[in-house]
Amino acid sequence: MATMADVARSAGVSVATVSHVLNDTRPVLPHTRQAVLDAIEELGYTPNTLARSLVTSRTRSIGLAVSAISNPYFTEILQGVEAAALEHGYSLLIADPHDDPGHERKVAQLLHERRVDGMIVAPSADPRELVAYLGRHRVPAVFLDRLVDTPDGDHAPRFDQVCAESAEPTTRLVTHLAGLGHGRIGLVAGLPGLSTTRERITGYRHGLAAAGLPYDERLLVHGDSEAAGGERATATLLSLAVPPTALVTANNAMTIGALRALRDRGLSVPDDLALCCFDDFAWADLFSPRLTAVAQPSRELGARAVRLLLDRLAAPERPVRSVRLPCVFVHRTSCGCPERSDRCEEAEHVEQAPAKAQEGNLP
Numbered sequence: 001m002a003t004m005a006d007v008a009r010s011a012g013v014s015v016a017t018v019s020h021v022l023n024d025t026r027p028v029l030p031h032t033r034q035a036v037l038d039a040i041e042e043l044g045y046t047p048n049t050l051a052r053s054l055v056t057s058r059t060r061s062i063g064l065a066v067s068a069i070s071n072p073y074f075t076e077i078l079q080g081v082e083a084a085a086l087e088h089g090y091s092l093l094i095a096d097p098h099d100d101p102g103h104e105r106k107v108a109q110l111l112h113e114r115r116v117d118g119m120i121v122a123p124s125a126d127p128r129e130l131v132a133y134l135g136r137h138r139v140p141a142v143f144l145d146r147l148v149d150t151p152d153g154d155h156a157p158r159f160d161q162v163c164a165e166s167a168e169p170t171t172r173l174v175t176h177l178a179g180l181g182h183g184r185i186g187l188v189a190g191l192p193g194l195s196t197t198r199e200r201i202t203g204y205r206h207g208l209a210a211a212g213l214p215y216d217e218r219l220l221v222h223g224d225s226e227a228a229g230g231e232r233a234t235a236t237l238l239s240l241a242v243p244p245t246a247l248v249t250a251n252n253a254m255t256i257g258a259l260r261a262l263r264d265r266g267l268s269v270p271d272d273l274a275l276c277c278f279d280d281f282a283w284a285d286l287f288s289p290r291l292t293a294v295a296q297p298s299r300e301l302g303a304r305a306v307r308l309l310l311d312r313l314a315a316p317e318r319p320v321r322s323v324r325l326p327c328v329f330v331h332r333t334s335c336g337c338p339e340r341s342d343r344c345e346e347a348e349h350v351e352q353a354p355a356k357a358q359e360g361n362l363p
């Protein structure tokens with residue numbers, strides 16, 4: 001197998017120059033650079049990243065720990081992470097913590113033992129062990145999607161975070177339904193303990209208040225952020241003595257569950273029940289009726305997480321940053337608006353182009 005010394009000899013340069021070309025560590029004259037690249041090609045040289053890691057103590061790899069990888073929201077996040085990592089010469093190690101606090105800590109340890117340079121983690125509803133582990137081992141990490149309150153104090157670990165707006169877009173769904181005349185709007189909320197669940201509940205309550213509607217706790221039922229929980233929660237709402245006339249589902253998986261519960265009871269959307277959901281997905285406009293939804297900037301969330309992590313690796317002492325990205329309201333017909341109406345200038349109306357991300361300390 002060809003070595004760096006072979007490449008240097010063949011190109012007529014020093015081993016150090018070959019190293020600078022490979023690692024972009026110093027500018028190299030174009031014709032010298034080309035000679036090195038030609039020699040690499042001719043000899044079939046492949047750099048030994050393990051050997052390089054021993055010298056640099058860096059593996060140019062990022063650990064990504066997200067649960068529910070099969071959920072299109074997280075799959076798109078993964079695509080964003082992968083593309084941004086590749087662009088910066090990093091590879092990925094992926095693990096699924098299954099939203100289980102104990103397993104999540106083990107996954108963090110596994111990735112750390114593989115010496116990833118840093119981690120991007122969508123934390124579970126109880127991330128205390130995870131936070132303690134990352135803090136104790138001083139692992140550079142970015143929290144994604146779910147926010148974590150870390151304890152105050154000089155030595156408390158603090159982490160960069162990135163997530164999408166959750167409250168305001170949920171308010172938007174509720175006020176839209178209220179504007180169509182609905183007075184009993186139910187919420188299929190997510191897994192308790194997640195910041196996204198809390199914020200979507202806050203947004204729901206703000207929406208009711210803004211529309212002058214009372215908050216009735218019977219109309220808020222937790223699912224588990226999965227389809228089965230969404231189906232159960234919807235069944236509970238439908239069995240109320242006075243069931244809701246409209247429903248907001250707090251994520252894509254629970255929307256599927258809600259649609260199953262409605263189908264099983266022979267109920268149709270929007271005639272029997274209007275539906276607005278958090279999360280747009282590739283086939284949301286294939287449902288009949290087409291789903292009115294909030295679209296999260298999932299790929300961008302992944303890309304931003306990578307940029308936050310790389311900035312942290314470049315400057316470990318820099319102040320901690322929190323980034324929140326805006327969502328987009330995609331107006332279709334499951335809310336009860338007709339295909340074309342005075343309300344909808346176009347049948348599919350995308351509101352609010354993604355604005356500038358807010359950065360700073362999140363509430």
Ligand code: HPA
Binds near residue numbers: 145225252253279
């Ligand atoms: N968080 C935010 N949005 C989501 C999730 C989640 O866990 N799952 C599906 N959409």
